[in-house]
Structure formats: C-alpha cells, structure tokens
Amino acid sequence: MAATQSRTDAFEREPVALTERITSDGSSHWPAEPGRYRLVVARACPWANRSVIVRRLLGLEPVLSMGIAGPLHDERSWRFHNDPDNRDPVLGIEYLREAYEKAHPGFDAGVTVPTVVEIASGKAVTNNFQCLTLDFSTQWRAYHREGAPDLYPEQHRAEIDEINEAVYDDVNNGVYKAGFAKGQGSYEKAYRALFTRLDRLSERLATRRYLVGDTITEADVRLWTTLVRFDAVYHGHFKCNRQKLAEMPVLWAYARDLFQTPGFGDTIDFEQIKQHYYGVHAEINPTGIVPLGPDPRGWLTAHGREELGGRPFGDGTPPGPPPEAERVPAIA
Structure with a gap:
C-alpha cells in the first residue's frame, strides 16, 4: 500500500484508485472465477498481508494464484526483483505498474499491493484492500476449502x-x-x-x-x-x-x-x-x-x-x- 503526504504536516493516505469488486452475484463486471485472476502482494506490506492470510485460511490457493513482489520499489512501483529475470512468472511483468497501465493507459495514481490482476488480459482489476478480504469470505464462498472458517460471520x-x-x-x-x-x-x-x-x-x-x-x-x-x-x-x-x-x-x-x-x-x-x-x-x-x-x-x-x-x-x-x-x- 502506498503512503502519501497531504499539503499539511499530517499524513493522509491516498484513496485506492481501482475500486472494482470481484463478486459472485453479477453485481460487478468481474465474476469470482477459478484461475482467472492473480493476487499480487508483497511480504513487507501489512495491507497485502491481510489478503495473504485470508486466502490461506479459506483455502483459495488452488483457484487464486499469488504473485509476490519483492520488498524494494521505486517511483515506478512494486517490482518482482526476487523472481527469475526480475519478472512475475505468470504475468510476465517487471513492475506492477505495467498491469495498471494495461487497464488504464496513462495511469498516474498510486500503484499498491494487494492488487488483483486478470491473467489473460494482464490488466489490474482492483486494489480495493478494504473490501478484498471481505469479498474472499463472502463472494468466493463456493471455492472455500472444506473446513474453512467463517471469518466474517x-x-x-x-x-x-x-x-x-x-x-x-x-x-x-x-x-x-x-x-x-x-x-x-x-x-x-x-x-x-x-x-x-x-x-x-x-x-x-x-x-x-x-x-x-x-x-x-x-x-x-x-x-x-x-x-x-x-x-x-x-x-x-x-x-x-x-x-x-x-x-x-x-x-x-x-x-x-x-x-x-x-x-x-x-x-x-x-x-x-x-x-x-x-x-x-x-x-x-x-x-x-x-x-x-x-x-x-x-x-x-x-x-x-x-x-x-x-x-x-x-x-x-x-x-x-x-x-x-x-x-x-x-x-x-
């Protein structure tokens, strides 16, 4: 998740740019569908860590693959510098920003983790970290593992x-x-x-x-x-x-x-x-x-x-x- 500074001396977090949600009921453009998306995270980031934990607890690993950006980044965004050839092995990108620019040419807002990317198109779908884990619990229920806990009863x-x-x-x-x-x-x-x-x-x-x-x-x-x-x-x-x-x-x-x-x-x-x-x-x-x-x-x-x-x-x-x-x- 990116950090930004307001014009005052107080820190204000920049709103997420991609507010789309992945749903099971047809209420969005993006259906919950096995194998369609890749969750991009970074081990360093607490906001991404939420999604990693919930994905694990619910057993979504077989239906939602995960790309892991390295801990270092620059003004070009999170980078896959721990992967072979410095590229995500599934998406083929070096910087996460590339997925945002595929979805929105000329994108100039914050590039953050977690981000869900559509694998086939390579387009970033959402970085709505506040809703993502809740949607894992409620919209991906058909794909939860047997014995998955109810994290949002x-x-x-x-x-x-x-x-x-x-x-x-x-x-x-x-x-x-x-x-x-x-x-x-x-x-x-x-x-x-x-x-x-x-x-x-x-x-x-x-x-x-x-x-x-x-x-x-x-x-x-x-x-x-x-x-x-x-x-x-x-x-x-x-x-x-x-x-x-x-x-x-x-x-x-x-x-x-x-x-x-x-x-x-x-x-x-x-x-x-x-x-x-x-x-x-x-x-x-x-x-x-x-x-x-x-x-x-x-x-x-x-x-x-x-x-x-x-x-x-x-x-x-x-x-x-x-x-x-x-x-x-x-x-x-």
Whole structure:
C-alpha cells in the first residue's frame, strides 16, 4: 500500500484508485472465477498481508494464484526483483505498474499491493484492500476449502465493522500517521491515538482470546498485521516508542497466539519487512541501513492464551501447509 503526504504536516493516505469488486452475484463486471485472476502482494506490506492470510485460511490457493513482489520499489512501483529475470512468472511483468497501465493507459495514481490482476488480459482489476478480504469470505464462498472458517460471520458483522474502523484509523493507519508526520503536533496526535487505542484493545483482550466472539475473525486479521510489524519497524522507524509490543503483556501474548496459528506466522518474512521499511523510506532513514534486530525467536515462546478458551477456527479446521513456492523462511 502506498503512503502519501497531504499539503499539511499530517499524513493522509491516498484513496485506492481501482475500486472494482470481484463478486459472485453479477453485481460487478468481474465474476469470482477459478484461475482467472492473480493476487499480487508483497511480504513487507501489512495491507497485502491481510489478503495473504485470508486466502490461506479459506483455502483459495488452488483457484487464486499469488504473485509476490519483492520488498524494494521505486517511483515506478512494486517490482518482482526476487523472481527469475526480475519478472512475475505468470504475468510476465517487471513492475506492477505495467498491469495498471494495461487497464488504464496513462495511469498516474498510486500503484499498491494487494492488487488483483486478470491473467489473460494482464490488466489490474482492483486494489480495493478494504473490501478484498471481505469479498474472499463472502463472494468466493463456493471455492472455500472444506473446513474453512467463517471469518466474517453475519451475526457479528456490525461489531467486526465497528472494531475494524477504529483499528484502521488509530492503529493500522495510525502508525503511518506518526511515522510520516511532518510536524510535532501531528506526530503527537497520532502517537497518543495509537497508544490509547492499543490500551483499549489490551483491556478487551485481557478476558477474551479473540476480538469478536470466540473464534478468529476478520477483525483479528486486520489488527494482527500491524502488531506483527510493531517491534521490527513501527517502534523505531515510525517513532511509536512508548512501549514495544513485547512490553505490552496482553497484546504480546495475543499476537504470539496468532503467530503460532497456521495461516498467520507462516506468512511472515521479517527480513523482507525490514528491508522494505528501512530501505524504501529514504526521507525517514536516509542511510538505508537495515537493523539486524529484534530477535524473532520470541514469537515462538509460550503465550498461555489457551486458558481463555475460544476455538481458533470455530467448527472448521486449520489450513494445511502453504504451497512450496509460497513458504517463508522459518525462524531459526
């Protein structure tokens, strides 16, 4: 997901350019159809990470292939620099922008991940990251694996939506508001909103294993993709340094619980995360030096959250191992 700066000293995120949705009911130009699309992501990006997790949990790998951009990019957009010949092996493109320009010649807005690309035409279809994972749950239901969890249960949707809105404003986007602020006042406002929200979430999670109900939902996915990056990049790089995640006992245990749940930690590459943030944001880190720490082995320690009960996948089952080509390095 791209970061942009407003004319004031406060950070404002640029709206997504391609708001199309892929649906099963004919309400859009793009039907949910096996083999038609490729999901383009980057391991570094928290917004893309949501789609990777939900795709895994629901078992959509056989029907929706995934291209993985490398952690580095420039003004030309995300690049497939970890693939052979620096090109996506299915789409044949070097830069994700090429798919946007095929769809919209002369395209001059933000090129972001996740993006869904139609394979046959090579055209970018949508980068609507806020709706994409919800559509995986609701519009791609016919292609879910047997035992797939319900991540957006109808009876809890209002509560999930309310939590998601607050988490987006203060946490997911809040770390960026702090990190890219151009003035002390804007930074302090974002910093205070972030930690106030984290304190409230900690209170909520002190007595319950998951944010809504007794199973993993979309709300957990969205919060977790920020938490898992917190100590590695947001604490130092974005100056969100009241505490490390590892110093917030409830949230640290909650995050470790999910990290050790199939479909979460097995999507994370800490090295690519650090390479992206410290290597691309030259205005914040002009030297481009990538820190060696923190030690990721803490993510594998016992968390004790089982005592709160809950059923991670509800009446469903865990996903199997990720496909070989999509595996991330194990924590040594």
